Amino acid sequence: MTAFSLEPAQLAWCADLRTLAAERLRPLADKGEPGHVNRALVAELGGLGLIGRLFTSGALDLCLMRESLAYACTEAETALALQGLGAHPVHAYGTEAQRARWLPRVTAGTAIAAFALSEPGAGSDAAALELRAEADASQAGRSSDTAQAGRSSDAPVLSAAPDGPARWRLTGEKCWISNAPEADFYTVFARTTPGAGARGVTAFLVPADRPGLTGRGLDMLSPHPIGALDFDAVPVTADDVLGEADRGFRVAMGTLNLFRPSVGAFAVGMAQAALDATLAHTAGRDAFGGKLRDLQAVSHQVAEMALRTEAARLMVHAAASAYDAGDPDVPRRSAMAKLLATETAQYVVDTAVQLHGARALQRGHLLEHLYREVRAPRIYEGASEVQRGIIAKELYARQEAR
Structure with a gap:
C-alpha cells in the first residue's frame, strides 16, 4: 500500500491487519459453512476490537481496515462490513435505549446485524420501496405531539401519541439481504406514506424474534449468507424508529455515503491480492524459452493491472478523506470511488485468471475464490449504473449552482 497521505503508523497498521487476517481470521473463515453466518469469525473480530473501531473511527480508517482484511481473508472483511452496515444506523440515529441494547453486543461480535433495504421490485431504485408500514388499527385517529426522548444529538425526533407510542404493522418482503435470515436484528426500511417516494420511507430497528417475521436463505454466488425476509403484520412502535418517521431515506443514504467508498476499498484489497499473485506467477512460470514476465504482452497487462489498482486506491482514499472532512461533495466522491474500484477489481481479477490459465479455475485456488x-x-449498495447516475446528477447540480 502506498501513496496518498497515509502516515507510517497507518501503513504499519495495515500490514499488521493483513498478518492478523492471514494467521488468525483465515483459519476461522475456512471452518465456516458457506451461505451461513460464521459466528466464531464475527466473535473474533469483536474480540480483536475491529468491530468497535467501526463506530469510533472515520471513513478512511474503515477503508484501510476493509482493504487490508480483504487482501488476506475476504470472509473476515465481509463479516466486519456487514456488522457496520447493519448497525451504523443504530449508532448514528438510534435512541439511547436502542444503542444500549444492541451496540455493545454488536461490538463484541455476539449479535449479528443486517441492513434490509432491497426488495424484489426495488433494488437500485430504493425510493420505490413497497414494504408497507400501516398504522395499527388501535392507533387510528391519534395525534402525535409528545416528543420521544433519548435520541442521539444528531438524530431527528419522532413524535408519539399522548397515550403511548405510535404503532405500525410491517407487511411485505425484503430480498437479497446479507446476513438474512440469521441476523439478530434488522435495520428495515418501510413505506409509511404511500405515493411519497423517498420522502415517505421510515427506518425501523426490528429484532429477529418479532412475531410475523420469517426468512429463508437464497442460494447465491457469494459465500456469505444472503436471504429474503417475509413480514406478515410484524408489529413495530415509535420506540423502534431510527431517526424520524418518513425520513428513513436520509438514514439509508447517510449510511451508504459512508460505506460506498469502503466497498471500493474491499475491491482494491481483492485487486491487490490478484495482482501480487500474478506477479509471483508470471515471474516464476516457464514459457516459450523464458519466463512469462519476459513476454511484452504479459508484462504490459501486469502494468495495466497495477496502474488501475493504484488509481482506484487513491480515489477511495480521497473519497474517505472528504467524508471525514465533512466535504459537501461526498455523494459524488463516494459514487466515483465505488464505481472505479469495483470495475477495476473486476478487470484485475479477470486478467489475473487469464494469465494464470486453467489452474486459476480450480476450486480452492485464490483466484477462483476472488473471481x-x-x-x-x-x-450491491448501488449498482455501477446507479453510481454513474449519481455522479451525473451531482455534476449538473454544481453547474446550475454557479
Whole structure:
C-alpha cells in the first residue's frame, strides 16, 4: 500500500491487519459453512476490537481496515462490513435505549446485524420501496405531539401519541439481504406514506424474534449468507424508529455515503491480492524459452493491472478523506470511488485468471475464490449504473449552482 497521505503508523497498521487476517481470521473463515453466518469469525473480530473501531473511527480508517482484511481473508472483511452496515444506523440515529441494547453486543461480535433495504421490485431504485408500514388499527385517529426522548444529538425526533407510542404493522418482503435470515436484528426500511417516494420511507430497528417475521436463505454466488425476509403484520412502535418517521431515506443514504467508498476499498484489497499473485506467477512460470514476465504482452497487462489498482486506491482514499472532512461533495466522491474500484477489481481479477490459465479455475485456488467474490460489489449498495447516475446528477447540480 502506498501513496496518498497515509502516515507510517497507518501503513504499519495495515500490514499488521493483513498478518492478523492471514494467521488468525483465515483459519476461522475456512471452518465456516458457506451461505451461513460464521459466528466464531464475527466473535473474533469483536474480540480483536475491529468491530468497535467501526463506530469510533472515520471513513478512511474503515477503508484501510476493509482493504487490508480483504487482501488476506475476504470472509473476515465481509463479516466486519456487514456488522457496520447493519448497525451504523443504530449508532448514528438510534435512541439511547436502542444503542444500549444492541451496540455493545454488536461490538463484541455476539449479535449479528443486517441492513434490509432491497426488495424484489426495488433494488437500485430504493425510493420505490413497497414494504408497507400501516398504522395499527388501535392507533387510528391519534395525534402525535409528545416528543420521544433519548435520541442521539444528531438524530431527528419522532413524535408519539399522548397515550403511548405510535404503532405500525410491517407487511411485505425484503430480498437479497446479507446476513438474512440469521441476523439478530434488522435495520428495515418501510413505506409509511404511500405515493411519497423517498420522502415517505421510515427506518425501523426490528429484532429477529418479532412475531410475523420469517426468512429463508437464497442460494447465491457469494459465500456469505444472503436471504429474503417475509413480514406478515410484524408489529413495530415509535420506540423502534431510527431517526424520524418518513425520513428513513436520509438514514439509508447517510449510511451508504459512508460505506460506498469502503466497498471500493474491499475491491482494491481483492485487486491487490490478484495482482501480487500474478506477479509471483508470471515471474516464476516457464514459457516459450523464458519466463512469462519476459513476454511484452504479459508484462504490459501486469502494468495495466497495477496502474488501475493504484488509481482506484487513491480515489477511495480521497473519497474517505472528504467524508471525514465533512466535504459537501461526498455523494459524488463516494459514487466515483465505488464505481472505479469495483470495475477495476473486476478487470484485475479477470486478467489475473487469464494469465494464470486453467489452474486459476480450480476450486480452492485464490483466484477462483476472488473471481466469485469480485462480481457482487458492482451490484450491491448501488449498482455501477446507479453510481454513474449519481455522479451525473451531482455534476449538473454544481453547474446550475454557479
